[in-house]
Amino acid sequence: MVDLHDHNPPHQVVIVGGGFGGLYAAKSLAKANVNVTLIDKRNFHLFQPLLYQVATGALSPADISSPLRSVLSKSKNTKVLLGEVNDIDTNAQQVILSGEIVPYDTLIVATGAKHSYFGKDNWEEFAPGLKTVEDAIEMRRRIFMAFEAAEKETDAAKRRAWLTFVIVGGGPTGVELAGAIAELATKTLKEDFRNIDTSEAQILLLEGMDRILPPFAPELSQEAETSLTQLGVNVQTKTLVTNIANDIVTIKQGDDVKEIAAKTVLWAAGVKASPMGKVLTERTGVESDRAGRVIVEPDLSIKGHPNIFVVGDLANFAHQNNKPLPGVAPVAMQEGEYVAKLIQKRLKGETLPQFNYVDRGSLAMIGQHAAVVDLGFIKLKGFLAWFVWLFIHIYFLIEFDNKLVVMIQWVWSYFTRNRGARLITGKETIPSVPIESNGHYQPVKTRQPINV
Numbered sequence: 001m002v003d004l005h006d007h008n009p010p011h012q013v014v015i016v017g018g019g020f021g022g023l024y025a026a027k028s029l030a031k032a033n034v035n036v037t038l039i040d041k042r043n044f045h046l047f048q049p050l051l052y053q054v055a056t057g058a059l060s061p062a063d064i065s066s067p068l069r070s071v072l073s074k075s076k077n078t079k080v081l082l083g084e085v086n087d088i089d090t091n092a093q094q095v096i097l098s099g100e101i102v103p104y105d106t107l108i109v110a111t112g113a114k115h116s117y118f119g120k121d122n123w124e125e126f127a128p129g130l131k132t133v134e135d136a137i138e139m140r141r142r143i144f145m146a147f148e149a150a151e152k153e154t155d156a157a158k159r160r161a162w163l164t165f166v167i168v169g170g171g172p173t174g175v176e177l178a179g180a181i182a183e184l185a186t187k188t189l190k191e192d193f194r195n196i197d198t199s200e201a202q203i204l205l206l207e208g209m210d211r212i213l214p215p216f217a218p219e220l221s222q223e224a225e226t227s228l229t230q231l232g233v234n235v236q237t238k239t240l241v242t243n244i245a246n247d248i249v250t251i252k253q254g255d256d257v258k259e260i261a262a263k264t265v266l267w268a269a270g271v272k273a274s275p276m277g278k279v280l281t282e283r284t285g286v287e288s289d290r291a292g293r294v295i296v297e298p299d300l301s302i303k304g305h306p307n308i309f310v311v312g313d314l315a316n317f318a319h320q321n322n323k324p325l326p327g328v329a330p331v332a333m334q335e336g337e338y339v340a341k342l343i344q345k346r347l348k349g350e351t352l353p354q355f356n357y358v359d360r361g362s363l364a365m366i367g368q369h370a371a372v373v374d375l376g377f378i379k380l381k382g383f384l385a386w387f388v389w390l391f392i393h394i395y396f397l398i399e400f401d402n403k404l405v406v407m408i409q410w411v412w413s414y415f416t417r418n419r420g421a422r423l424i425t426g427k428e429t430i431p432s433v434p435i436e437s438n439g440h441y442q443p444v445k446t447r448q449p450i451n452v
């Protein structure tokens with residue numbers, strides 16, 4: 001093993017994870033009298049709130065990714081290490097990567113969460129979730145491949161299944177995916193195919209609760225449902241998915257059980273903590289919740305280990321309103337910044353009051369031209385909400401290059417309704433072509449309406 005310990009350091013802060021929590025902690029420590037090592041298994045920070053735009057061909061992966069080295073290049077006290085942390089030795093105060101150990105005086109764990117299938121992990125094969133760039137590319141492949149396959153399909157029922165898109169989960173990601181696919185089908189792709197009418201695609205958004213966007217005010221949930229319906233999305237609430245297999249989604253609505261034939265099923269429901277949560281519980285004895293999130297103290301440290309902090313999606317902070325804070329970017333950013341401040345205070349022999357999250361509101365985009373914004377004191381919908389959504393997302397994109405590129409792409413697609421990043425990449429699965437007995441490709445001649 002290589003010991004990366006520098007034997008002449010000031011206080012050593014190790015941050016595991018360069019997402020919103022870890023990166024904001026590192027940035028807040030840039031001028032502190034400490035040495036910072038930020039470790040991430042990827043060499044870039046990913047702006048996950050815009051992943052759905054990669055999945056639907058509006059943006060490219062690089063538009064929403066920022067190289068961690070470049071983001072932190074001006075933080076001279078900070079080094080970035082590419083690697084996956086798989087263990088922690090709390091006695092020796094070291095984190096363990098494959099082939100390396102990195103000592104710490106203070107450790108911040110910010111490894112986030114991933115999607116969860118509520119124990120039905122076999123659904124993942126049929127219904128991919130959205131968390132990484134690879135997930136977004138896989139979703140993009142499935143969405144655009146479905147239209148290609150429908151164009152070649154001669155059997156009406158099969159074509160209907162290719163043109164049926166089921167999105168499971170009516171939270172912001174599900175709403176944004178459903179709206180974007182509806183825009184694709186009814187506007188972007190409308191003139192591009194010859195054998196199918198893409199606007200006949202069915203987009204179903206399934207939600208278990210009695211309304212979509214449960215964290216928003218009820219009137220905004222209603223507004224979102226109306227806007228989605230106008231775009232052509234079929235919103236089904238109080239709907240539980242009981243099985244996903246072989247192009248069939250089984251749903252339960254009250255006592256009714258129905259089957260939906262759909263070739264494209266996208267998962268936007270449920271999250272569970274990253275595996276570092278388990279490592280922490282095993283090594284420190286700290287408790288975790290059902291989703292594997294680590295129960296943290298009011299200052300975001302771990303019980304009995306005041307020099308180990310957990311921030312972001314991996315943390316269960318329930319010291320405000322007696323319920324855990326939501327897994328959203330602002331929580332992770334504010335937690336990262338708080339811990340950075342607390343470390344500096346402690347080095348001066350001082351402390352801070354407990355962490356207090358300031359909720360500035362929630363936003364969700366619906367298609368390309370509308371959004372809902374709940375800022376608590378004001379609720380916005382339609383164009384104004386869309387503009388606020390755009391401004392906030394541009395503002396929080398980490399690097400100036402990304403801000404510029406994304407802004408230009410959005411303005412361009414606003415006027416043209418085009419989505420330039422419609423690449424089918426990844427697995428090589430070209431839909432089979434119906435062949436006539438004479439060996440020639442048989443185009444579909446009739447357009448048939450579809451219904452579920």
Ligand SMILES: Cc1cc2nc3c(=O)[nH]c(=O)nc-3n(C[C@H](O)[C@H](O)[C@H](O)COP(=O)(O)OP(=O)(O)OC[C@H]3O[C@@H](n4cnc5c(N)ncnc54)[C@H](O)[C@@H]3O)c2cc1C
Nearest residue numbers: 017019020021040041048049085112312313327328329332
């Ligand atoms: C599709 C999607 C849409 C979303 N939309 C919104 C939205 O609109 N608004 C909003 O506020 N929030 C949104 N969120 C939630 C938001 O992105 C998260 O709350 C936020 O990213 C959490 O930050 P984090 O730092 O805890 O984790 P992450 O940002 O997930 O970062 C974790 C980092 O840790 C690294 N890592 C993981 N394990 C290891 C390891 N063992 N070793 C080294 N590195 C490791 C990962 O590579 C990653 O860089 C969305 C999330 C998703 C997936």
